[in-house]
Amino acid sequence: MSALLQERPAVAPPTRAAFDPKAVRRQFPVFARNPGLVFLDTAASAQKPDCVIDGLAEYYRADYANVHRGVYGLSARSTARFEAARDRVAQFLNAADASEIVFVRGATEGINLVAQAWGPAFLKPGDQIVVSELEHHSNIVPWQMLCHRLGTELVVAPIDDGGALDLAAFAGLLTSRTRLVAMTHVANVTGGVVPVERVVQLAHAAGAKVLLDGCQAVPRLPVDVQALGCDFYVFSGHKCYGPTGIGVLYARRAVLDAMPPWQGGGDMIRTVTFAETTYQDAPQRFEAGTPDIAGAVGLALALDFMDGLGMDAIREHEAALTRHARSALSGLPGVTIVGAGAESVGVVSFEVDGLHPHDLATIFDQHDVAIRAGHHCAQPLMDRLGLVATARASFGVYSDEDDVAALVAAVRAAQRLFGLVSAR
Structure with a gap:
């Protein structure tokens, strides 16, 4: 690669301002276009701020070309933007090096990449993979498929009656046969924060690698992968105010270097003959074909946006709002x-x-309150809870106490409509 192609724009430090959800809300055009909308489905996919929307449009207007292959200036600029996005993600997660960041379509693809590349190379019949009862289907099904293929065993760590991971039970499941622990950082159904630092310590003491699903954590908490000590960490861009179709797999460099490629195609190769192919080093080895260049650029803009608000401030805001909502709803x-x-x-x-819950969500929509209803891609957790489905309200940086008041009012309206409470 030429020196020109290796140049990357410097990552500008974020501009920090006081956190004000009403001011933040004004940066999201969807609310101006939909007056009165109370959007409480951010856990499914977050709305997009002007800086991401406008930045993506400007990238397409001014800098778009395919990356890594072109020798002309426009391709060099596009390559620089793409690789600067990788640098930005590494900085955001405090990865040791940008080469530990693999761009994927989303967290689901990141988990499948580990299952299909790392799994067959390092697992054998009789080995065990441990997940928890809190997991999203995306952190269950790929491991089930792998177990069926290799003859490995899927072991499930239970939650307690309060909805928390039972750490003592989890520790008791770890054996010399445990090779991988795959666990959520923040549960997508409940919002429960899993003590993943302790999970990593226990798993590593048993000789197992750890993959953490950070889809709900990255938009809400400061994440430091070196401090966590995990081997893999995945998240999706669309849940943290970035575009759809882009996600991140972080893996420690030594782990990535030991993994064979998963998909074959352009840009993950060094040389190809009909007899043999040699492959690029990580992370390019795992990025076959033309990547989602604009998605990576948009993701970097979204991370800048969140850092500008301050991840500690976001955590404090959303935790306080969650406590308020739980208190207000439990009083009904x-x-x-x-x-x-x-x-x-x-x-x-x-x-x-x-x-x-589906009827509830339909009635809520008539009051401009958007929530999620169903099993939330966590049917095993629903079975554990003895439920078919739940209603789920989830918050973002644009949410405030007025949204919680609207949620409570919508519950009361639904109860009155069905004669479940007094009409007064």
Whole structure:
């Protein structure tokens, strides 16, 4: 690669301002276009701020070309933007080096990459993979598929009756056969914050690698992968105010270097003959084909946006709002909150006696309150809780106490409509 192609724009330090959710909200055009919208489905996918939307449009207007291959100036600029995005992600996660960042389509693809590349290379029949009852399907199904293929065993760590990971039970499941622990950082159904530092310590003491699903954590908490000590960490751009179709797999460089490629194609190769192919070093070895260049650029802009607000401030804001919502909802007759353990952030799941969550969400929509209803891609957790589905309200940087008041009012309206409480 030429010196020109290796040049990358410097990552500008974020501009920090006082956190004000109403001021933040004004940076999201969806709310101006949809007056009165109370958006409480950020855990599914976050809305996008002007800086991301405008930055993506400007990239397409001024700098777009395919990356890594072109020798002309426009391609060099595009390559620099793409690789600067990798640097930005590494900085955001405090990775030791940008080469530990692999761009993928989302957290689901990142988990599948580990399952399909690392798994067959390092697992054998009789080995064990440990997950928890809190997991999203994306952190269950790839491991099930791998176990069926290799003859490995999937072991499930339980939660306690309060909705928290049972750490003692988890520790008791770890054996000399445990090769991987795959666990969420923040549960997508409950918002419960898992003590992943302790999970990593226990797993490493047993000789196992650790993959953490950070989809709900990265938008809400400061994440330092070196401090966590995990071997893999995944998250999706669209949940942290960035574009859809882009995600990140972080892996320690030594782990990446030991993994064979998963997909084959352009840009992950060094040389190709009909007899043999040699491959690029990580991370390019795992990025076959034309990547989502604009998605990476947009993700970097989203990370700048969040850092500008301050990750500690975001955590404090969303944790306080979550506590307020749990308190307000639990004060209503006929409403039951799903347990989330000692600490939760950003998400509240609940039931309303006599109302199916889908009916509840439909009624809420008539009041401009957007929530998620269903099993939230966590059917095993629903089975553990003895539920078919829940209603889920999830918050973002643009959410405030007025949104919680609207949520409470919508519950009361639904109960009145079905005669479950007094019409007064």
